[in-house]
Amino acid sequence: MDSSIDIHKKSSARVEAWRGMRATLPVMLGIIPFALVLGAQATQKGLSIVEVPLMTGMNFGGGSKFAAIKLWTSPPHILLIVAMSFLINSRHILMGAAFAPYLRHLSKRQALPALFFMCDESWAMALSDARQETSGTVSFPYYLGAAITLYLTWVVFTATGAILGPTLGNVEHYGFDMAFNAVFLVLLRGMWRGFRGCRPWLVSLVVAALTSLLIPGAWYVATGATSGLIAAVFWREAI
Amino acid sequence: MIDAPTITIIVLMATSTYATRVLGYMVLRNRNLGPRMLAVLENVPGCVLISVIAPAFVSDNPANLSGLAITLLAATRLPLLPTVIIGIISTGFFRHFLGQ
Numbered sequence: 001m002d003s004s005i006d007i008h009k010k011s012s013a014r015v016e017a018w019r020g021m022r023a024t025l026p027v028m029l030g031i032i033p034f035a036l037v038l039g040a041q042a043t044q045k046g047l048s049i050v051e052v053p054l055m056t057g058m059n060f061g062g063g064s065k066f067a068a069i070k071l072w073t074s075p076p077h078i079l080l081i082v083a084m085s086f087l088i089n090s091r092h093i094l095m096g097a098a099f100a101p102y103l104r105h106l107s108k109r110q111a112l113p114a115l116f117f118m119c120d121e122s123w124a125m126a127l128s129d130a131r132q133e134t135s136g137t138v139s140f141p142y143y144l145g146a147a148i149t150l151y152l153t154w155v156v157f158t159a160t161g162a163i164l165g166p167t168l169g170n171v172e173h174y175g176f177d178m179a180f181n182a183v184f185l186v187l188l189r190g191m192w193r194g195f196r197g198c199r200p201w202l203v204s205l206v207v208a209a210l211t212s213l214l215i216p217g218a219w220y221v222a223t224g225a226t227s228g229l230i231a232a233v234f235w236r237e238a239i
Numbered sequence: 240m241i242d243a244p245t246i247t248i249i250v251l252m253a254t255s256t257y258a259t260r261v262l263g264y265m266v267l268r269n270r271n272l273g274p275r276m277l278a279v280l281e282n283v284p285g286c287v288l289i290s291v292i293a294p295a296f297v298s299d300n301p302a303n304l305s306g307l308a309i310t311l312l313a314a315t316r317l318p319l320l321p322t323v324i325i326g327i328i329s330t331g332f333f334r335h336f337l338g339q
Binding site: 025026027029030047048050051054055058059060078081082085086089090091092093094095096097098099100101103104108111112115116118120124127128174175176177178179180181182183184185186187188189191198200201203204205207208209210212213220221223224225228229232233236 | 241244245246247248249250251252253255256257259260261262263264265266267268272274275278279280281282283284285286287288289290291292293294295296297303306307310311313314315317318319320322323324325326327328329330331332333334
């Protein structure tokens with residue numbers, strides 16, 4: 001009896017992991033060209049072919065590395081690079097917090113390593129998937145399937161970019177960077193709760209856009225997200 | 240192949256990146272949240288995602304803005320994969336014909 005339940009659990013976990021892996025397919029269209037470009041840029045800035053996958057493998061998250069590579073000088077300015085990557089990644093504090101109620105069914109020992117593999121895309125995919133599930137929790141194998149697939153894609157293709165190097169040319173000249181916007185817009189549509197419910201998004205959009213125009217660097221994510229959340233509290237109180 | 244300052248930076252970046260990932264989770268994991276906190280958390284995904292892509296909305300490049308408009312339209316009615324493909328192709332098209 002027990003063993004049959006176990007087998008059922010295992011096979012459904014495999015199905016869920018596979019579902020997560022498949023769901024990353026559109027996201028990869030954006031990630032692969034960018035990973036190639038980042039790897040190539042990093043070697044041009046003097047990182048070695050061993051250091052590139054080490055960098056992308058140890059801290060996963062595209063944005064911070066693009067900023068780090070842009071700021072990379074020889075010898076590198078350690079504090080500036082580390083501070084900038086913290087600033088860009090500070091959104092993960094909010095993201096982890098929003099994730100917490102959906103990870104209630106997991107032990108700390110399961111959740112902490114799993115969070116290492118979290119990126120914007122896998123986090124948003126797992127979250128919107130969880131909101132549709134009746135259990136109201138994240139499907140753990142689905143999340144792992146998606147997150148680890150994206151992680152491996154990222155590491156493998158940044159390394160490939162480092163090896164191919166300058167032969168790649170400028171991939172940004174094609175339209176591949178639009179893939180990120182497309183993914184994020186579709187994820188946002190999935191979270192749409194009518195205009196009234198989504199007014200905080202508008203605040204975030206306007207504040208982040210203005211910040212990006214006025215202040216150099218990556219402050220716009222922090223200012224945009226924070227002002228939207230303050231507006232959300234305000235509108236809640238006002239009702 | 241590997242030099243010391245580079246490795247120092249990579250390790251420091253890795254530590255700060257991982258810290259941001261677990262901090263929010265660790266603080267909230269065993270709490271019962273009040274309605275105000277829940278209202279905030281409910282809005283986190285939307286506010287974060289839209290902030291990340293906000294600079295695209297104020298690009299000074301007409302080709303990028305046109306590509307974004309098509310992508311936005313596609314995103315309101317199509318699934319993920321077709322939207323991504325339409326976004327890439329239309330943006331590549333506009334960049335080619337309107338210039339960078």
